[in-house]
Amino acid sequence: xxxxxxxxxxxxxxxxxxxxxxxxxxxxxxxxxxxxxxxxxxxxxxxxxxxxxxxxxxxxxxxxxxxxxxxxxxxxxxxxxxxxxxxxxxxxxxxxxxxxxxxxxxxxxxxxxxxxxxxxxxxxxxxxxxxxxxxxxxxxxxxxxxxxxxxxxxxxxxxxxxxxxxxxxxxxxxxxxxxxxxxxxxxxxxxxxxxxxxxxxxxxxxxxxxxxxxxxxxxxxxxxxxxxxxxxxxxxxxxxxxxxxxxxxxxxxxxxxxxxxxxxxxxxxxxxxxxxxxxxxxxxxxxxxxxxxxxxxxxxxxxxxxxxxxxxxxxxxxxxxxxxxxxxxxxxxxxxxxxxxxxxxxxxxxxxxxxxxxxxxxxxxxxxxxxxxxxxxxxxxxxxxxxxxxxxxxxxxxxxxxxx
Numbered sequence: 001x002x003x004x005x006x007x008x009x010x011x012x013x014x015x016x017x018x019x020x021x022x023x024x025x026x027x028x029x030x031x032x033x034x035x036x037x038x039x040x041x042x043x044x045x046x047x048x049x050x051x052x053x054x055x056x057x058x059x060x061x062x063x064x065x066x067x068x069x070x071x072x073x074x075x076x077x078x079x080x081x082x083x084x085x086x087x088x089x090x091x092x093x094x095x096x097x098x099x100x101x102x103x104x105x106x107x108x109x110x111x112x113x114x115x116x117x118x119x120x121x122x123x124x125x126x127x128x129x130x131x132x133x134x135x136x137x138x139x140x141x142x143x144x145x146x147x148x149x150x151x152x153x154x155x156x157x158x159x160x161x162x163x164x165x166x167x168x169x170x171x172x173x174x175x176x177x178x179x180x181x182x183x184x185x186x187x188x189x190x191x192x193x194x195x196x197x198x199x200x201x202x203x204x205x206x207x208x209x210x211x212x213x214x215x216x217x218x219x220x221x222x223x224x225x226x227x228x229x230x231x232x233x234x235x236x237x238x239x240x241x242x243x244x245x246x247x248x249x250x251x252x253x254x255x256x257x258x259x260x261x262x263x264x265x266x267x268x269x270x271x272x273x274x275x276x277x278x279x280x281x282x283x284x285x286x287x288x289x290x291x292x293x294x295x296x297x298x299x300x301x302x303x304x305x306x307x308x309x310x311x312x313x314x315x316x317x318x319x320x321x322x323x324x325x326x327x328x329x330x331x332x333x334x335x336x337x338x339x340x341x342x343x344x345x346x347x348x349x350x351x352x353x354x355x356x357x358x359x360x361x362x363x364x365x366x367x368x369x370x371x372x373x374x375x376x377x378x379x380x381x382x383x384x385x386x387x388x389x390x391x392x393x394x395x396x397x398x399x400x401x402x403x404x
Contacts, residue, residue: 033319033321035321036283039263039269041233048089048091048207048217049091049139049177049205049206049207051092051093052091052137053095053135055131056073057100062146065146066143069198070099073096075249076254077093085257085272086235088259088261089206089207091206100128110152110180114166117178122171134170136175139202139209140179144182150182158184164179165201166212167209181197192252193253196253199254203235203257204235217234217235222301224304225303226292226373226399230379236257237258238257238258240255241397242394244274256271257270266323268323278395279322280322281395282361283320284380284400285318286304290375305375305403308366308367308402310367313365313366315363315364318331318362326356329354330353330384330390331380333348334380336377344368346376348378350364367402373401380398381394382394
């Protein structure tokens with residue numbers, strides 16, 4: 001009897017194995033949490049440079065840095081960094097022209113600099129190495145020598161401002177696209193400070209060359225108009241406040257710049273992307289609009305924002321996102337007036353400062369003082385990890401607006 005009991009049990013067990021068991025549900029692919037349309041740079045319809053060239057201009061006392069920049073130009077033209085940062089905007093490959101070396105006195109104001117460029121590019125200075133005519137595809141890249149300072153009504157170079165690009169008028173009414181690189185010391189090796197600024201200005205000059213007469217990619221989208229103030233309204237500006245925006249290219253420092261495509265795809269919008277690094281961010285969810293002044297004309301516009309009268313408090317939902325599964329990360333709110341040495345306009349408190357993709361944090365904002373936009377700007381900074389293990393360098397920054 002025991003023998004048959006054992007045999008029946010064995011057959012029953014085999015039968016169980018023949019019955020198809022229910023399969024566990026398939027794991028769902030990771031998806032970035034929904035948060036609305038991310039920031040985009042908007043073209044105003046002006047041209048970009050389809051065959052850009054850089055024309056370095058040095059003073060004869062700067063032979064050492066001239067050699068380094070010429071080597072940098074050679075590498076910049078042959079590596080995919082340039083294509084990665086500019087091709088989606090319709091910009092072509094970069095070509096470096098032979099340097100122009102001058103012994104002229106160094107201009108001491110920006111007005112004197114543009115007048116000097118117009119004179120040298122009037123077609124009568126070919127014997128000194130200047131071209132016979134102004135090329136609309138060329139960025140005339142002026143490197144001030146060590147110790148040279150431009151003194152302008154708004155302040156001095158390397159104090160009130162650093163490198164920039166602009167559009168000037170030639171002797172015969174042509175547009176001169178130029179970039180100025182003063183010799184600023186930001187605490188790192190001087191050549192790194194110089195090439196990082198140079199890469200930023202070359203990319204912006206190629207994607208928005210005619211900044212005075214016919215803007216191209218030089219405007220934020222309406223929902224994120226506050227970004228035209230800080231960080232700025234061009235490809236390099238959108239990423240420049242991030243320490244992680246600065247990477248190495250064959251021994252030189254360059255800046256990662258903004259990609260509309262990467263932003264729309266839910267990836268790190270500052271390209272080239274950092275290898276094996278998750279994109280994490282914190283996004284303000286307004287659900288309303290507030291008035292803001294046009295950064296160029298002062299005209300009244302509407303943009304996404306939270307309305308908080310001076311002296312009052314309101315709470316804003318902050319959506320956490322990432323492009324892959326991560327551990328918890330940390331979010332900090334910063335009053336943008338601090339970037340300019342202004343007095344505090346906003347005070348913040350959180351229900352929590354940590355979370356991960358899909359979590360919603362709550363940021364309580366107190367309006368302490370009226371801003372100049374006419375509202376106030378803030379920045380959400382996201383760092384990987386939590387507590388003492390949080391990364392020292394921010395992974396992303398998202399700019400927001402508190403309106404009247």
